[in-house]
Amino acid sequence: xxxTPVQEGEEITPLEMTPDIQHVRAYFGDGAPQTFFxxxxxxxxxxxPGRPVPGPLKVGILYGAVENWLGNxxxxxxxxxxxxRPDVQGNPIVVTGTVARVFEEDGKxxxxxxxxxxxxxxxxxxxxxxTVEFWD
Amino acid sequence: MHTxxxxxxxxxxxxxFRPAADGVRPSNRVRFALMADHSLLTxxxxxxxxxxxxxxxxxxxxxxxxxxxxxxxxxxxxxxxxGDIVPGYxxxxxxxxxxxxxxxxxxxKSLLVSNEFTVERPIRLGEKxxxxxxxxxxxxxxxxQFGHGIYVRTDMEFHDPDxxxxxxxxxxxMHYDPxxxxxxxxxx
Numbered sequence: 001x002x003x004t005p006v007q008e009g010e011e012i013t014p015l016e017m018t019p020d021i022q023h024v025r026a027y028f029g030d031g032a033p034q035t036f037f038x039x040x041x042x043x044x045x046x047x048x049p050g051r052p053v054p055g056p057l058k059v060g061i062l063y064g065a066v067e068n069w070l071g072n073x074x075x076x077x078x079x080x081x082x083x084x085r086p087d088v089q090g091n092p093i094v095v096t097g098t099v100a101r102v103f104e105e106d107g108k109x110x111x112x113x114x115x116x117x118x119x120x121x122x123x124x125x126x127x128x129x130x131t132v133e134f135w136d
Numbered sequence: 137m138h139t140x141x142x143x144x145x146x147x148x149x150x151x152x153f154r155p156a157a158d159g160v161r162p163s164n165r166v167r168f169a170l171m172a173d174h175s176l177l178t179x180x181x182x183x184x185x186x187x188x189x190x191x192x193x194x195x196x197x198x199x200x201x202x203x204x205x206x207x208x209x210x211x212x213x214x215x216x217x218x219g220d221i222v223p224g225y226x227x228x229x230x231x232x233x234x235x236x237x238x239x240x241x242x243x244x245k246s247l248l249v250s251n252e253f254t255v256e257r258p259i260r261l262g263e264k265x266x267x268x269x270x271x272x273x274x275x276x277x278x279x280x281q282f283g284h285g286i287y288v289r290t291d292m293e294f295h296d297p298d299x300x301x302x303x304x305x306x307x308x309x310m311h312y313d314p315x316x317x318x319x320x321x322x323x324x
């Protein structure tokens with residue numbers, strides 16, 4: 001059995017970023033819906049403080065942070081995310097994560113991670129988890 | 137003498153009540169029971185569970201890999217050749233999520249509450265996949281910060297040309313009436 005290259009409690013490299021309207025346009029690509037993601041008034045009419053960052057985009061950012069941390073040591077098997085509150089375009093977020101459990105399953109070395117997206121007020125806007133598998 | 141009602145877990149299309157046995161004051165329980173006096177999770181709505189949209193064929197192309205890496209924070213200068221392992225998040229943009237699976241929930245607003253992505257093995261550049269969207273589940277919650285909510289989970293399964301499951305994406309939307317919500321949080 002090979003040695004797992006991570007330890008429980010290890011933190012993934014925090015990722016700081018500020019999703020903006022260009023980022024949201026890139027996410028939707030061609031045919032972006034003209035909704036409150038692109039219109040301040042429409043967002044405020046929904047009771048939001050500004051144009052929100054789409055939830056699936058935030059999950060992809062979470063996924064990307066795990067991919068970047070893992071590098072060529074293995075691959076990401078699962079990412080789960082629970083959306084707790086909206087993030088507004090133009091506001092900074094930080095993706096953080098910790099290795100919660102290292103284990104062997106089906107003859108493979110795997111690790112569970114706890115993940116968060118933290119908003120500018122220090123509150124988690126997304127709580128997530130991931131399972132990664134290391135190459136033999 | 138008051139009749140005290142206690143709300144139990146609702147079955148498919150109605151709530152059940154039973155007399156309270158613990159002598160708790162009736163006011164809050166009766167008020168809650170009256171707010172949630174009927175289920176919106178009808179048989180007609182439940183009939184959508186398992187409904188699938190047309191399967192779609194997709195190929196993992198270098199353009200899709202670069203696009204997803206640009207959006208989700210990967211190194212787009214990294215070279216890939218056919219057959220190389222690519223980041224699994226490329227599945228997220230391969231086909232539109234839940235297209236053609238609109239469920240007619242009789243509540244005016246909706247929020248994305250959760251997502252899940254699973255791959256059974258690494259995804260490789262150039263491989264051909266078949267994506268099959270379907271309504272995986274519809275459940276109901278009475279009470280809570282958003283009041284009466286209907287949760288619709290939509291799955292997209294990806295199979296290889298031999299029919300072997302490669303990965304799955306899943307998203308859950310909560311439909312609710314803001315009139316019954318205590319405060320608004322979560323995610324559009």
